[in-house]
Amino acid sequence: MEKAWKQVCAFSLGAMLFVAVQSQAAQEDQTQEGRQIYELRCASCHGLEAEKLVGKPVQYLADRMQDIKRMHDPLLEKMRRMQQALEPLSDDQIENIALYLHKLQ
Ligand code: HEC
Numbered sequence: 001m002e003k004a005w006k007q008v009c010a011f012s013l014g015a016m017l018f019v020a021v022q023s024q025a026a027q028e029d030q031t032q033e034g035r036q037i038y039e040l041r042c043a044s045c046h047g048l049e050a051e052k053l054v055g056k057p058v059q060y061l062a063d064r065m066q067d068i069k070r071m072h073d074p075l076l077e078k079m080r081r082m083q084q085a086l087e088p089l090s091d092d093q094i095e096n097i098a099l100y101l102h103k104l105q
Pocket of ligand 1: 043044053061062064065071079086
């Protein structure tokens with residue numbers, strides 16, 4: 001009887017570990033995708049180091065990007081160009097960039 005419980009415990013622990021490792025790997029993939037998009041479409045203005053954006057909360061970064069993406073007829077030329085950079089990106093891709101910038105040190 002006791003042995004059976006030990007097996008159940010070992011199994012649950014293994015399952016939890018597996019889930020934790022899986023979700024960490026998934027987040028690394030997301031961050032990686034965010035980095036590629038950022039370097040391609042955003043670094044020209046914000047710089048490879050993204051000084052002003054680094055470490056801000058993911059939600060804040062994603063919200064600002066969505067605001068600018070939806071901005072109606074931005075007056076500033078730079079804002080128009082940033083909007084063009086955001087235009088083809090999905091919500092998931094925007095989230096991934098936010099994740100990347102949040103973690104970048
Ligand atoms: C043509 C230049 C340009 C490009 C390209 C550009 N941005 Fe921007 N971005 C700006 C300017 C200008 C501002 C507003 C002033 C500021 O906060 O520096 C801004 C603001 C932001 C903000 C809000 C910052 C804050 O703290 O409120 C975020 C987040 C951001 N950009 C992310 C991005 C991402 C991600 C990309 C690529 C998809 C991108 N930008 C591409 C020029 C650009």
